[in-house]
Amino acid sequence: MKRLILLFSLTAVPLTQVIALECSINNAPLLDFGSKDPFVGGSVTANTPIQWSCSRNFFEVFFGLNSSFTMCLYVGTDNNGDVFPRNMTSITPGSSIPFNVYPSPAGSTVIQPNTDAIAVPVSFSGFQPSSGTTTAFGIAPGPMPSSVLAEVHDTSMLNSQVRRINTGQSCNNTVGTLLTTYTLDATIEIPDQCRITANDLDFGTQSTPLAQTDSNTFIDVRCTNASPFTVGLSNGLHASGGSRRMSDGSNFVSYGLFQDSARNVDWDNTTNRKSDVGLGTGTSIMMTVFGRVPADPLAVPGDYTDTVTVDVEF
Structure with a gap:
């Protein structure tokens, strides 16, 4: 008689090898602050959706593991390793714009690499994955630094972490288990910009016959740092034969x-x-306008005025 002997072995697989909670960030979140006039005060704000999804495998569902938890979304440092503040920088060295990232539009708490995260409650129903969208908020406080250049400024907050903690725990004081990483980008555009203030040129009260009279005034020009510009003066409302006239x-x-x-040297x-004056400095540049009324023995008494347009090309 022959016997058939069947052998089999049962291997115990550690539970940690079959528990495979998976979470991911499914978009490329970007805090786009848009185009900002550097001479207009006030803060600039932006927000971006962060789309997430999580799934469980058979063993987690079977054993009732990870059915609910809190997902903590932290934000990494900027390109220079800074957090307080983070900075968006231009291609040209030396120009940066401070900003920060917050879990709410109130901007009271800065999201850091390992604390004060965006807390997202996650729960599962059977084998169904869980997904949703949360929001990160950015604030760049005004006014803009006078040294800012007319360029695009940006930064990437690499290796921003997503961690898991138990429901009821706080993202602010619990490290949690690392689930995944993502990158949060931020960008702002500073356009070439100028602001100008012109003051009246007053030749005063003169007697007849009219003698040559000189006077001067100032134009205040403020252009974006390192932006080239020129200033022109129109011929006024009553010019004739290339000469300005008051009426x-x-x-x-x-x-x-x-x-x-x-x-x-004429100014037209x-x-x-x-x-x-060459380039803007981000601050006021005072430019003197020198005026002259030539002698005119035939001038008739009266109140004479003209309007000249100041034109800044940049």
């Missing part, structure tokens, strides 16, 4: 506008624009 409604008095105190809106 009292029916009579005229000629005058000129110049770039130098000697009144030798075409070939004689003022450009020797």
Whole structure:
């Protein structure tokens, strides 16, 4: 008689090898602050959705594991390793814009690499995966630094972590189990921009016959740091034959506008624009306008005015 002997072995697999909770961030979250005029005060805000999904395997469902928990979404440091504040930087070195990331639009608590995360409750129903969207909020406080350049500024917060903690625990003081990592990007565009304030040029009260009269005033120009610009002055409302004139409604008095105190260099809106100031500094640049009324023995008494447009090209 022959016997058939069957042998089999039963291997106990550690539970930790078959528990495989999987969570992921399914989009590329971006805090886009848009285009910001650097001379307009106030904070700039942005927000971005963070889309997440989690799934469990058979063993977790069978043993009732991870049926509910809290997912903590932390945010990593900026490109320079900073958090307080994080900074968006330009391609050209030396220009940065501070900002930070928050779990709410109130901006009271900064999300850090390992504390003060966005807390997301997660729960499962059977084998069905769980998914949803949460929101990160960004605030770049105003006013913009005067040194900011007219460029795109950005940063990437790499290796931002997603961790799991038990329901009822706090993301702020519990490290939790690492589930996955993601990258949160932030960007803002600073356009070339100028602001200008012009003051009246007053030749005062003069007697007749009208003698040559000089006066001067100031133009305050503020342009984005390192932005090239030129300033032009129009010929006014009553120009004739290339000469500016003031009018009292029916009579005229000629005058000129110049770039130098000697009144030798004309200042117009075409070939004689003022450009020797070169580049903007992000702060005010005071430019003097030198005016002259030539002697006119035929001038008629009256109140004479003109309107000149100041044009900044950048």
